[in-house]
Structures are given as structure tokens and as C-alpha cells.
Amino acid sequence: MINWFKRRRNKKTSYDTNEEWVEALSPPVDEQAVEVLRKKLIQGLKPALHKYVDRELDQFVEDVAQDALLKVLDNIDTFRGESKLTTWAMKIAVREGLTELRLKRYDDISIEDLKPNDESREVFSLSVASNETSPDRSLHESQLIDKVMQIINEELTDKQKKAINALMIQGLPMPAVVKLMHTNRNALYKLVYDARMKIKTKLELEGIDPEKMLNKL
Amino acid sequence: MELTPDILKKLIKSAQMATDQEIGCEECFDELHEFAELELAGKSPAEAKPLVQDHLDKCGSCREEYQALLEALRNIENDN
Numbered sequence: 001m002i003n004w005f006k007r008r009r010n011k012k013t014s015y016d017t018n019e020e021w022v023e024a025l026s027p028p029v030d031e032q033a034v035e036v037l038r039k040k041l042i043q044g045l046k047p048a049l050h051k052y053v054d055r056e057l058d059q060f061v062e063d064v065a066q067d068a069l070l071k072v073l074d075n076i077d078t079f080r081g082e083s084k085l086t087t088w089a090m091k092i093a094v095r096e097g098l099t100e101l102r103l104k105r106y107d108d109i110s111i112e113d114l115k116p117n118d119e120s121r122e123v124f125s126l127s128v129a130s131n132e133t134s135p136d137r138s139l140h141e142s143q144l145i146d147k148v149m150q151i152i153n154e155e156l157t158d159k160q161k162k163a164i165n166a167l168m169i170q171g172l173p174m175p176a177v178v179k180l181m182h183t184n185r186n187a188l189y190k191l192v193y194d195a196r197m198k199i200k201t202k203l204e205l206e207g208i209d210p211e212k213m214l215n216k217l
Numbered sequence: 218m219e220l221t222p223d224i225l226k227k228l229i230k231s232a233q234m235a236t237d238q239e240i241g242c243e244e245c246f247d248e249l250h251e252f253a254e255l256e257l258a259g260k261s262p263a264e265a266k267p268l269v270q271d272h273l274d275k276c277g278s279c280r281e282e283y284q285a286l287l288e289a290l291r292n293i294e295n296d297n
Contacts, residue, residue: 044289083250087290091250094286102278141222148225168231169224174278185278186242193239199232210233214226 021085041065068093102175160195245272
């Protein structure tokens with residue numbers, strides 16, 4: 001027992017520099033460093049994720065920290081020292097946790113069950129002005145709607161139309177559309193980005209100023 | 218696909234905001250730890266990394282992760 005305490009006391013319990021962390025987390029891995037980092041991740045994840053988790057927060061956070069640690073250890077050679085190592089590791093852990101929560105949120109729900117939700121924060125965040133329009137603007141509106149529909153139909157690919165429809169017209173949250181389209185967030189963002197650029201370019205080519213267009217609505 | 222004036226506004230605004238240099242979610246993630254430290258240090262991350270700020274303004278999922286990251290980091294900083 002006394003020897004065990006002596007061994008424990010000799011072990012390093014803090015890692016102050018990135019060099020110390022990287023050395024400790026590179027093979028052969030210092031288990032004490034892993035434990036210190038695990039505790040830090042848990043400490044940060046709990047307050048960051050508690051509002052998303054309705055029960056068993058402790059267990060969820062433990063699992064997330066464990067998965068994140070594996071990713072940190074697997075990718076330690078890619079850490080470039082641009083921040084504290086703990087910041088980099090926490091970034092990985094937070095993404096791990098939120099990704100898991102998003103998957104769970106839509107795991108048991110079929111896309112058909114997803115209701116349109118224009119208030120969702122996860123649709124590309126665009127501040128929409130008041131929707132009050134005067135009656136004499138209705139002709140303008142229908143002309144503009146026809147023009148944009150024409151651009152969508154003629155310029156966008158089927159995939160882009162599907163993404164625009166799901167995100168902006170039906171107002172589905174991004175993770176739901178990721179599931180619907182069997183893609184990932186980055187690919188979906190790029191797909192919609194290309195669609196937005198096509199619409200922008202086409203409007204410019206046709207001499208339509210989007211700002212004026214918005215003012216007419 | 219039906220376009221209402223509200224959706225049309227959203228769509229036009231979204232197209233209008235598209236820029237040649239926009240970055241995606243992965244590129245944003247690659248720089249998020251530096252961005253967060255700048256913010257926590259009271260510096261101006263938006264000036265240092267405008268493309269990351271631009272992406273965070275446009276992508277709700279990345280913004281949600283960033284806000285959670287800040288909260289996590291503030292909590293471990295308080296303890297140090």
C-alpha cells in the first residue's frame with residue numbers, strides 16, 4: 001500500500017506545455033496524461049452539453065470523452081501547436097458530443113416525420129426582414145418568384161434543388177438534411193454554397209440587383 | 218417546391234451573401250481552436266480570421282459547436 005502511494009506521488013499530474021502533452025500522448029502513451037486530459041474534457045463537456053442532454057449526462061459525457069480521447073491519440077501527430085493542446089482536444093470532444101446528439105435526435109425519426117421548422121437555428125442563418133407586403137406589390141412578388149424559380153429549375157442540379165428545398169423551403173434542420181441526403185455536413189454546405197453562387201451569378205448576368213429585389217418584396 | 222415571398226427573401230439573401238472565398242465546415246473546424254483562444258484572450262478573432270467568422274455567421278451547426286466549445290473552455294480555464 002505504501003509503495004502504491006509512492007508510485008502515485010511520483011507520477012506527473014500536470015502538463016503545462018504543448019511539448020509535454022504531445023510527448024505524453026505520443027506512443028508509448030503516458031496513461032497518467034490520458035487520465036488528466038480525460039478529466040479536463042469531462043469538466044468542460046458537462047456545462048457545454050448539459051442543455052442538450054435530458055438524462056444521464058454524466059454517462060454521456062464520459063462516453064464522449066472516451067471517444068474523443070481515442071481521436072486525440074490517433075491524431076496527435078497532426079496537432080500543429082497553434083493553440084493549447086487542451087483547446088484542440090476540447091474542440092474534438094465538443095464536436096464528438098454534438099455529432100452524437102444530433103445523430104440520436106434524428107435516429108428514431110424518419111424524414112417523413114420531420115415537420116418544417118422555419119425557426120430552426122440550423123438552417124443557414126439568414127435574417128429575414130418583415131414579411132408584410134402591400135397589396136400593390138403582389139404582381140412584383142409573383143414576377144420575382146417566377147424568375148427565381150426559373151433560375152433554380154434551369155441552373156441547379158437535382159441534388160442542389162433537393163438541398164435547397166429541404167433546408168430553405170421546408171425549413172428542415174441541417175442534420176436532418178444530412179441524414180435525408182446520405183451525406184455529411186461539409187459536403188452539404190458545399191453543395192448549397194455552389195447553388196447560392198449559381199443563383200447569385202445568374203441574377204448578376206441578368207442585371208438583377210438582389211438588394212433592389214429584396215426591397216421590392 | 219413552392220416559393221413564398223418569405224422564402225424568396227431568404228433565398229435571395231443567401232445567394233447575395235455568397236462570396237468567392239467562403240470556407241466549408243471542415244476548413245472552419247480546422248481553425249476553430251485558434252479562433253476560440255483569440256476570443257478568450259479578448260482579441261478580435263473576426264479580424265484575424267474573417268473567413269471563419271463568415272462561416273460561423275452562415276452555418277448554424279458550426280456556430281452551435283463553437284459556442285459549446287467556448288463554454289467548455291471557459292469552464293476549464295476557471296479551474297486553472
